[in-house]
Amino acid sequence: MPTLETEILVIGGGATGAGVAWDAALRGFQVILVEKRDLTHGTTGRYHGLVHSGGRYVVKDPKSAAECIHENRILRRTHAHCIEDTGGFFVVTPEEAESDYPDRFQAACDEIGIPCTEIPVAEALRREPLLNPRISRVFEVPDASADSFLATHATVQAARMAGARILIYHQVEALLVDESNGQRRVQGAQVRDMVSGELVTIRADMTINAAGAWAGQIAALAGAEVRIIPGKGTMVAMNHRLVNTVINRCKMPSDGDIIVPIHTIVAIGTTDEKVADPENLRIEPWEVQLMLEEGEKLVPGISRARVLRAWAGVRPLYQENFTGQDSRDVTRSLALLDHPSRDGIQGFLTITGGKWTTFRMMAEKAVDRACQHLGVERPCRTADTPVPGAEQGHYWLGHRLHEIEEARLQGELVCECELVTRAMLEDAARNNPTVTLDDLRRDVRLGMGPCQGGFCTYRAVGILHELAAENRTAPVTPESPQEEIANSPWEVAYLQSPGRHVRTGSPQEVLESKVLGPASPVTDPRTPVSNPNLLLRDFLQERWKGVVPVLWGRQLKQERLDELIYLGVMNADHLPDEELASPLTDFYLFDTTPGETSPGTTPSGQEKEASA
Amino acid sequence: MHTISWHSVELTLDECIKCNICTSYCPVAEVTDLFAGPKYSGPQAQRFRENGQPHSPDHSVDYCSGCRVCNDVCPTGVRIAEINAKARAQMVAEHGIPLRNRLLGRNELLGKAGSFAPHLANLALHNPVSRVLAEKVVGIAREAPLPRWSTEGTFSAWMKRTRHRRLRSDKKVVYFHGCATQYYEPFIGQAAVMVLEQNGYEVLVPPQNCCGLPMLSNGEFDAAERYHRGNVARLAGFGLAGYPIVGTSTSCTLTLKEEAPELLDKEDPGSQALKQATWDIFEWLRELHAEGQLSTDFRPLSPDEERLVLPYHAPCQYRAHRIGKPALEILSLIPGLDLRESHARCCGIAGTYGYKAEKYPVAMDVGRELFDFVAAQSGAEITACDSETCRWQLEHGTHLPSRHPIEFLAAAYGRYDLERRRAVE
Amino acid sequence: MTQLIVIGAGLTGLMAAHTAAQAGLQVRIIAKGMGANHWHAGTVDVLGYHPRDSRQPVRRPLESRDVLVAEQPGHPYARVSPEEMQAGLEAFTRLAQEAGLPHRGSDEPGRNLLLPSPVGAARPAFLAPEAQLAGELGRDEPMLIVGFQGLRDFYPQLVAENLGKQGVTARAAFLPLSLVTRERDRNHVQLAKLLDEPERVAGLGRALRGLVKPGERVGLPAILGFQRHREVLASLVEQVGAPIFEIPTLPPSVPGIRLHTALARRLEALGVRIETGMEVLGFHGEDGRVLWVETETAARPLKHRAERFLLATGGVLGGGFQSDHTGRIWEGIFHLPLTLPQERSRWFRPRFLDPAGQPVFQGGVPVNGNFQPVDPASGQPVFANLWAAGNTLAHADPIHERSLEGVAIVTGVAAVKAMVGDRAPANS
Known part of the structure; x- marks a missing residue:
């Protein structure tokens, strides 16, 4: 069994874990990060992309709001290219016309220092013509939206450049707990x-649990009780940008009261359901219905527009000694659990709670505490250290299209909906560890547009298969899978820029024909990407999982075309290698066991208590 | 910045299922790499455009000719050509409009200017030196088929001159002549008047101005809006009073019906009244025929007993009217006419597209399908098409004369001289 | 007055209009746009998998039809006798022949072909255009699958590897795309049109000759010519000296568009008008008869009067059915009753590739033995002069059971025969 040694072991490859690894590595620690799936596979990759100004929590949870505006300012510098500067509106809809909330909101923003300007309704409607014309007041705040996949990748690249090692698809099976000297001490983890x-042992002086919604499960391995309150949020993505500004309702945060423009879509969010298991990402029909009904109050007509997809993420909410019923009432502030003082367990910290927006601050607090325990004094540097790629400045909606046009790459598009070129896909697959096509989706947005993989799944499988065939003849074979993953270049600064992935000379200029020998399967057990049939099935199923909750109207028609392609033309349900499965094959199944089906059922009530 | 509403054509991008039928039929994408096809430039690129963006992300959409083959074949109803037109307007709003496009857009002004001294104007424009200059200086293709000013006065002047001969009747119809008939081809209007009068209708020609289409297709939306407002002010009342407004220019009638209100997001009652009252002349005659009211007192068009071979090309605007091919249906009533229907997608000219130096070769390549079709019809010595610019392009590409179907119809009534292109009264 | 208006220009509409024209009816087709022919493989799939046991492909669809009909008495195939089914398919074969695109079946009459799919799966089809026949997997010659470098819709190594796993000897090769075009952005239809030019075919032939080994057959993406497709194919076979076949791939389907174009031209030559860009918005009925349908235009609804109407708009994909987020699903023109649960939670199964298919796609318009839409309660026709055929019909999922073209052809022909009374009384 291979054994690795490090000073700090970070568990969890979401925004927080990546931030911790980055922060710790910048302070000169040896760092290993382990993540059981792909980076951002958990909550980070399943949120709506809002970079909070703090406005949303300013009345209810001012501590969290202050954290948000502080970090909002920093992230715009350190992760500039991952952020679109959409700005945000808090609008007073007719439902709240009589409320005193707007005044309290404005006062609270002033108090905390969130820039907040009331603008004329006509001005807001000019900028956002589809907004409800019956709104009575509009406040403008510095909300923004972020590509949380790219931001985490970029953070991880920065961490790697500072020496951190990142092991994805490595799941913690046990913590190494030493109980000699009458003292409990976590000394690392055994990961698979x-x-x-293969099992790998990682020895560490300090283990930082940044497993988010899974943090309770990790802490339990050390014998500590951490009662994460997993709050599931369901989001609905519309087919295109109906608004270009973040739209919030100016009221106490609740279900379906925010619309976030992110890349080519807008997301309506969210519900907040207390669930028992963070893997429970099931979307109930009433949740979709509720998002659309609430969305109507902000953008009348939205429920008749095309819905692209729905997804859910589980918030890692935490509040020591919380006894309430509604996860809405749990603080959004970050929580650093100091297990040495809290539970008498040395060498172990848990960082949880918080928002995506505050991930850097969470990391800072966690590593500060780690320094204390390790008896060193090293200042945090992340706030002044832009990650690679930040020099590009903020992204804007048209940037991909613009680069495609400038470099005339129209013929190179593999995912036509999201404008992913062949070279982008190849570079992402070459440079990033890739187990499923879903991993590439997070890298380059493959399959995230209207057809939901209808055309690009086949193309991506074919391209990866050609790459794998080339690699088969490549001379260098890494020592171990960990080495292979660790040694990937992971160049992500320009991951999403078509213009940065241009091959010299178009394929049309190639004049030689290429003859290949008899086909022998390109199957290397250590690189599952080499089995095309598994990749194809997994990705089709992964896309299916997220569209089923919203299949009607135009998206149902789209799905039927996708069926015609994969059943009628490809016969993909009768391909060889049916027995193969990837680590995520089961995860992609869509749970259709009957749940709450009646739309309009209030989310509070018995179901909720039962799961609490 | 043009605003959007739920009725805006841009939002039809939601209908797209990415199936590629449009791109497979697009005549422009087929002949040039400069245009990546309707799916790409329309519903696909539209997801990357927004109001108030730093700059238009894309420019290849300018190579869309607006022929609307894409709209016609789309199984789900994406208004692709209109999405493209709006994207072009956004580019114009940012970069300003080139002088050349401004000139091409000012059909009416040019027409009027040349009409003061048509001989001189024709001489000035139609000589090799000026055409080379026009290409070099403003970018108007030197080979492209520019019209000639009428040397016998405008259509309005003819109406005035012949007012004592015009039919008076309780049944009245308004005629929208458009700029081409007014300044270049008044005889088309004469043929229309002959046909309408033959059927017992008094023809009213109230003051009117350019429909605004040339400006719309060059992205000059503000100017187009002024023209459209003018026509609404002058004509909507006739519509409200129950008079049909018929036109011989398929592009003008389309603009009044749909292009102007839709691209300019006009939902006002005047625009709607004008829209409801406007008909393509053959669309209207087809209704008349369906009610048994159309005079079918036709005489054969060829003097000898031979059948007249007539290749007919329905202009792209008919596709946008979505009324089928009414001219074909009516012409087929004329005895002795051997109609040959073209299935060519587009003649290439697409309004003002083929006049632009950089697009002229594309336009000629697109038109090849039609020119080859005509060449393959043995015995054909003349062609028919409803749209003026398409006819000029057809003549340019086939070297055969081309006529408006209304000319054939008027001739079949014995009230028009097809050879000399003038009313017979 | 028009005697029959067919709504929909897919294979169902074309076959129905052809049958009507042959019966002497004056017939017009109106359609919103182009349909499923443009997406599918250009083959005629009659029954590829039995809906209840979809593991093994159906060997003899006309025989399996009897089993299917016994199990699913509502299936569209249950509305026709085996002889009518045969006759419908023969009518298609004749029409395709006349249109210049002959289709044939297996050398062993009545058997499904097994043809390579663009991922290298074996797809069952009953009839295929000439250009696909040499791909029959039951033949002995080893395969050379040839792709073009940079072509995004065809991956020869993938095809060869998967065929290899299924016991078919296959190897792969790439040719430079510059043999066909130097342009950077070309889809398959455009490439096919470029290959109408003889000098390009000659270049491709020379290149292929250098690759192929004696005894091999050659598979290429389906781009071998458009208007001159048959000449292109014949010329390549002659130059290369080996059997050559096309593998249809992602939409747009070149074989499908060739078929549509050829059939449409043939119908027009027979006097059938086909008008696209016409979306039917509604209808007017009186006394149990449809008097006219109305299409959307740039200004005002356009009335289309006819003595009879045939609904061939397809199902969810064809645009015949609309649905919304409340779980409502309806037929969009005549608001005909559908055999579908109005409840979204019952529309789907957990897997995209579920062997039983998705329930939402199995419902449709219920008809009587004469293909007239009926009110399920009374069993009576909804309108005396309305018929329906093809994928609008209830009790089949043609994409799942691979009967897309079979159902279209057989019911399109039979519905018109029922309409004109040229048919033995319906058995169900």
């Missing part, structure tokens, strides 16, 4: 490589 099945 989910691809090869």
